[in-house]
Amino acid sequence: MWYFVKKTGLKLLIIEDEFSLKQSMVDFLTASSYLCESASNYHDSIEKIELFDYDCIILDIMLPGGSGLDLLKSLKQNNKSDGVIIISAKGELDDKIQGIEMGADDYLAKPFHLSELAVRIAAIIRRKSFQGKSQLTFGNITIDVQGKRVTVENKELDLTQKEYQLLLYLSINKNRVLSKNAIAQHLWGDDMDFPDNYDFIYAHIKNLRKKLVSAGAEDCIRSIYGEGYKMQIE
Amino acid sequence: MKLFTKYNRINITATICIFLAGSVAFYFVLDYVLIRQLDASLRSEKQEITEYIQAHQQLPEIQNTKEQWIQINKTDLPNSKTITKTIPVYNKAEAEQEYIRQLLFTVTVNQQNYLVTVNKSETETEELLKLIILVTISMVAMILLFNYLINRRLINSIWKPFYTTIHNIKDYAANQQALTLSKEPIDEINLLNESLNSMTEQIHKDFYALRSFTENASHEMQTPLAIIRSKVESLYQYAEGKELMMQQLLSIEDACLKLSKLHQSLLLLTKLENKQFVLNETIRLKSIIEKKIDERKELFESKQIDLQLNAIDFEMQLHQHLSEILISNLLNNSIRYTAHGGSISIILNQKNLTFSNTASDDSLDPEKVFSRFYKASESGTGLGLSIIKEICTVAGFSIKYQFENKTHHFIIDFQA
Numbered sequence: 205m206w207y208f209v210k211k212t213g214l215k216l217l218i219i220e221d222e223f224s225l226k227q228s229m230v231d232f233l234t235a236s237s238y239l240c241e242s243a244s245n246y247h248d249s250i251e252k253i254e255l256f257d258y259d260c261i262i263l264d265i266m267l268p269g270g271s272g273l274d275l276l277k278s279l280k281q282n283n284k285s286d287g288v289i290i291i292s293a294k295g296e297l298d299d300k301i302q303g304i305e306m307g308a309d310d311y312l313a314k315p316f317h318l319s320e321l322a323v324r325i326a327a328i329i330r331r332k333s334f335q336g337k338s339q340l341t342f343g344n345i346t347i348d349v350q351g352k353r354v355t356v357e358n359k360e361l362d363l364t365q366k367e368y369q370l371l372l373y374l375s376i377n378k379n380r381v382l383s384k385n386a387i388a389q390h391l392w393g394d395d396m397d398f399p400d401n402y403d404f405i406y407a408h409i410k411n412l413r414k415k416l417v418s419a420g421a422e423d424c425i426r427s428i429y430g431e432g433y434k435m436q437i438e
Numbered sequence: 439m440k441l442f443t444k445y446n447r448i449n450i451t452a453t454i455c456i457f458l459a460g461s462v463a464f465y466f467v468l469d470y471v472l473i474r475q476l477d478a479s480l481r482s483e484k485q486e487i488t489e490y491i492q493a494h495q496q497l498p499e500i501q502n503t504k505e506q507w508i509q510i511n512k513t514d515l516p517n518s519k520t521i522t523k524t525i526p527v528y529n530k531a532e533a534e535q536e537y538i539r540q541l542l543f544t545v546t547v548n549q550q551n552y553l554v555t556v557n558k559s560e561t562e563t564e565e566l567l568k569l570i571i572l573v574t575i576s577m578v579a580m581i582l583l584f585n586y587l588i589n590r591r592l593i594n595s596i597w598k599p600f601y602t603t604i605h606n607i608k609d610y611a612a613n614q615q616a617l618t619l620s621k622e623p624i625d626e627i628n629l630l631n632e633s634l635n636s637m638t639e640q641i642h643k644d645f646y647a648l649r650s651f652t653e654n655a656s657h658e659m660q661t662p663l664a665i666i667r668s669k670v671e672s673l674y675q676y677a678e679g680k681e682l683m684m685q686q687l688l689s690i691e692d693a694c695l696k697l698s699k700l701h702q703s704l705l706l707l708t709k710l711e712n713k714q715f716v717l718n719e720t721i722r723l724k725s726i727i728e729k730k731i732d733e734r735k736e737l738f739e740s741k742q743i744d745l746q747l748n749a750i751d752f753e754m755q756l757h758q759h760l761s762e763i764l765i766s767n768l769l770n771n772s773i774r775y776t777a778h779g780g781s782i783s784i785i786l787n788q789k790n791l792t793f794s795n796t797a798s799d800d801s802l803d804p805e806k807v808f809s810r811f812y813k814a815s816e817s818g819t820g821l822g823l824s825i826i827k828e829i830c831t832v833a834g835f836s837i838k839y840q841f842e843n844k845t846h847h848f849i850i851d852f853q854a
Contacts, residue, residue: 222661228668266657293660315664315698318671366736381674385691392733394699395763397770397818404740431684432674 214329217258218242219249219275220291221267229262232318233325236377246270253279253286259332260287260325263308265299273306280307287328291316317386319377326376342375342437343422356419366391367412374425374435383432409433442593449589450582457578461571468570472563473539477522480541483508483556484520491545497552506558510545513553517544524560536561599627607634611713616642649712656705663698667691696819703821706763707810710828717833719758723765723786724749730765734773742779749786754852756833764829767822768793768848774818775799775846791850801841808837 216238220226223244230240241258243249246269253261253275261279265272276288290303293314300311309328312321330338330349340347346355352368354361363371373390374382384402391408392398409425417423426434483506490498500508520543529536537560545552599622606617616639619631670691677684709715727749731738738745772782777798785792806812808827811820830837830850840847 222665224665225661225668228665228672231672232668293657293664314660315667315694318668381678383671383674383688383691385688385695386671389695392736394695395766396734396737397774397822398737404736407740408736428678429681429684431681431688432677434678 213239214259215239215241215256216325217249217252217256217261217286219244219262219267219272220264221245222264228318229321233322235380236322238325244268246275249275250278253284254282257284258286259329260289260309262321262325263288263290265290265292265303273303276303276306276308285332287325287332289321289324289328291321317389319373319380319382319386320390323373323376323390340372340375342378342435343424345371345375345416345421347372347375356416356421359419361415361419363412363415366408367415370408370412371416374433375437378435378437381428381432381434384430387433406430441597442590445593446586446589450586453582453585457581461574461578464574465567465571468567472567473524473560476539476558476560476563477541480522480539480556480558484541484543484554487554487556488545491547495547497545497547504559505562506556508557509555511553511555513544513551515544515551515553517546517551537564596624599624600630603627603631603634610638614642645712649714652705652708656701659701660698663694667694670694700819700821703819703825706825707821707828710825710832713832715757715760715832717755717757717760719756720753721756721758721761722751722753723761723791724751726761726765727784727786730762730769734769737773738782741773741776743773743776744779744781746781746783747786749784750788752788760829760832764826767826770818771822771826771848772846775802789852791852793848794845797841797844797846802839802846804839804841807839 214237216233218226218229218233218240220229220242221244226242226244230242234240241252241256243252244267246267249267250270263272263275267275272290272292276290279286279288288308289310289312290300290308291312291314292299292303300313303311309331310324312324338348338350340349344357347353348355349372354363354368354371369391370387373387384405388396388398388402388405391405409427413423413425416425424436426436428434487498487508497510500510502508520541522539522541524537524539527536527538528534539558539560541556543554545554599620603619606619610617617635619635622628622631670687673687674684677687727747731745731747737743772793772795775798776782776795780796780798782793782795785794803812808823810824812823813820826848827837836851838849838851840849
């Protein structure tokens with residue numbers, strides 16, 4: 205199997221009415237060691253939100269039986285500190301601003317990459333809860349998320365901002381094949397127009413690998429025919 | 439021409455014509471009446487003389503006055519008919535031409551014929567006539583003047599609600615609330631206001647119906663795309679060791695991304711056409727350009743593009759998000775059509791924003807370059823430049839495309 209489930213004890217609630225999409229998210233995030241619960245309508249969602257506490261709620265806006273924004277409102281009225289990430293198909297700037305103003309922590313427009321969702325969730329949990337570690341360690345590489353520093357066996361690595369983002373993205377989605385498409389979108393956003401070949405991503409990966417290896421880290425980033433990359437950590 | 443001016447022009451011309459014709463007729467009627475009156479007194483004089491002669495068989499003693507005098511001359515002519523006529527006489531004392539009304543008749547006293555001429559000055563009649571005409575004319579003038587003043591006040595106050603209505607319509611945009619024009623005492627204006635109220639309400643409803651349709655259509659479209667994408671992402675995990683599968687999954691993902699972008703672009707174009715953006719944010723184009731260039735740093739490096747930015751920092755009223763889209767699209771466009779190792783130059787000042795880049799091909803078709811789905815290469819949605827054009831239109835800018843010395847120039851003129 206391509207994932208190793210080692211429960212982190214972090215609980216997520218995925219609210220999405222489209223079954224297939226919900227299932228994909230549940231599978232993906234369970235594989236990322238989260239405890240996932242899901243709801244597909246307004247009624248179930250409000251019940252779950254009121255009864256339990258979650259580390260992060262993934263919230264769709266258009267739901268059968270009500271609006272996701274109303275769920276957000278009731279969450280805030282009950283002084284719940286659950287992190288909230290809105291996933292909406294509307295992609296409208298106004299919705300985004302409204303969601304953030306109402307207390308959502310982040311906003312992701314559909315369609316999105318699951319790997320991107322994972323990074324956003326990790327960031328929210330880091331910010332929100334004390335459970336979230338400010339340090340990520342894998343192999344002999346340590347990422348200090350607060351200080352945005354990377355050390356290999358206590359030796360600090362000199363990374364560019366993009367290289368740091370890339371490493372964080374790969375490590376949060378470790379043991380997973382990530383398409384160069386998803387990497388490009390994570391690093392440069394989606395208002396960019398990428399050239400048909402993603403040469404510059406290859407160059408970035410190459411530089412990052414070189415820096416990691418020369419600092420004495422394990423060469424854990426693998427290229428999948430140049431179409432995708434994977435950070436392999438046993 | 440204002441309604442009041444037009445109305446007045448017709449009204450006053452007609453009034454003047456009617457009064458003019460009336461005055462002329464009045465003059466002749468009055469003249470006729472006064473002359474007849476004069477003639478009647480001349481005839482009664484004649485009667486007096488005839489009666490006197492019949493009674494006394496001798497000519498009467500004549501007592502002339504300034505207004506009336508009688509001449510009796512012997513004549514050999516036989517008895518003739520009575521003649522009445524007007525003759526001009528030169529009055530030496532007054533040094534002016536005067537008119538005299540004469541009645542000529544023959545009498546016979548002791549077989550001797552006499553021609554009697556009874557004269558009456560018309561001066562008095564004329565003066566009366568003059569006076570009457572003067573009074574009439576001043577009355578006409580006064581009627582015209584008062585008519586004008588009253589009309590002006592009245593029409594201005596009657597049309598005031600009309601102008602208020604017009605003013606409201608002028609400022610009306612489809613995306614704002616329906617008009618609520620007030621009830622007016624005048625039926626026609628009221629009818630106009632009521633019709634406009636219901637019309638704008640309909641426009642408002644339609645506008646929102648269309649808007650929510652577009653948004654819902656977008657929602658319904660993005661969700662299946664999100665599913666495809668998430669499934670592709672899961673499938674990647676099984677593609678290790680299978681190069682062909684990896685490539686095919688990547689093409690599916692690319693197509694998915696393109697479809698999603700295409701849809702977002704069309705949605706944006708619709709919103710731009712509906713004027714759903716309020717351009718009231720203060721932005722600094724220079725910093726936006728710098729930010730967008732910085733985001734694309736790696737792209738410039740990988741294509742080895744030489745970038746030159748020559749910008750003046752100033753504030754302008756626009757929409758933050760729209761200006762970012764504008765700059766992003768211009769940059770994306772420049773990068774796409776610049777060959778490896780080419781150069782891009784951006785010049786920004788208070789008047790223009792110019793994006794120039796060395797061409798990898800020939801000139802684009804200046805006629806079609808801003809039209810939807812025009813593509814000079816396979817990449818891109820073909821909507822980038824139409825979005826740029828539409829944003830310029832909304833912001834009141836003009837944009838033109840030029841090609842010279844193997845360089846594409848896109849020039850936005852802020853003042854146009």
